Amino acid sequence: MNNKYELIYEGKAKKVFSHDDADKVIIEFKDDATAFNALKKAKFKGKGKLNCLISAKIFELLLNNNIPCHFLELKNENTMIAQKIKVIPLEIVLRNTAYGSLCKQTTIESGTDLGKPLIDLYLKNDELNDPLITKDRIELMNILSTKDLNYILDLTLRINEILKGFFKNIQLKLIDFKLEFGYDFKNNILLGDEISPDNCRLWDLNQKNDTIVSLDKDIFRNDLGGLIEAYSEINRRINDFI
Template sequence: MNDKHELIYEGKAKKVFSHNDADKVVIEFKDDATAFNALKKAKFEGKGKLNCLISARIFEILTKNSIPTHFLELKNEYTMIAKKIKIIPLEIVLRNTAYGSLCKQTSIKSGTVLAKPLIDIYFKDDELNDPLITKDRIALMNIISSKDLELIIDLTIKINEILKKFFKNIKLQLVDFKLEFGYDFQNNILLGDEISPDNCRLWDLNQKSDTIVSLDKDRFRNDLGGLIEAYSEINQRINNFI
């Protein structure tokens, strides 16, 4: 029986459909790649499948470590079933190593390992170009209560510890990553979206030289080529480890 119904939402990398069960949604991963707020676009055959499979495995690891997520099960290689959540319009970025925008906006040198993880919060709004936002501005705009924001920050720190250890086991350095959270019908905060090379910076620790080898969306952002090969490598390492 087909449990996928009307399209609820289509984003840059995923389509979300309603499910027979009102508490659930069907999330279909697309082969599209976007960067710089969708100013740069391309399509890579098999990218959606790889992001879906990688995300499913990582959500399973987080669930086993008592992190509440929206993930329920894989439907097929491109599609997962998830709990329906109302996404909070904040992007939580945790940085373990200085790279990208942090180095453009500060005097910190690229590649500097931070003494403790830095959490940056961005207001999720394409028209405003997802600006960096402060706790006071979040309160001013009444986006989320300070109590719920602290819960999200605590969860993000716990997720970082779990993922850092996991990725190190498969010879990957977790440089930084972006998370999104939402409320379910019972008003519980759950980790949503995806955890994949699209929203994690992952550097290959198998390299003998000091040259950074990105196995993430920077291969597309920076025209390095080999995006599908990089994502496939991550998927393979995860499958070999689990």
């Protein structure tokens, strides 16, 4: 990145830089992979590029369906330009199928398709290990208004319907995903972060005998190997479809 741009923030998978326009930022995707709140780390050459390209295509899909997003355009294959937002410290997780932490914390059997989408809210705080949080606690902490939270929850359900249909068209089952939102300079709520195999669970529908084949970060979490191949396959399917 050109030295004229100031590094504003560096997270586990991305760097955010200033832009010539104060209302915009430049987001560079890194090749780092992390899991279990960064207790497990590795680098995969080309991962940042794939996540950036996949996210850009999905943001464009959502924008075309009237979902407000921070994404503006690609700068290059691993960098995008986005609206500058003040990130709301919540992670919104929507689950269509029971898997992972939900099954560890409840008696619901892994792989159970849920009767309706379940939305879990987590406080975005590494020191506290991103705990599950209630609506009442969100209100108590003055994180955002009930009106804005309800708007985000409605948006999340709309995003789920769009993404479920899109992924099904490219033979992927959307198990669950994580979203983050923020306020732009006009105080509008925008979808931020990324939409990629790093924060979506995606199972390959091209399998027989109900075999589960993950094409997402579970490959890294569970030491299954072939992460770049899986992400590349998702990128290929998206490009073939769009």
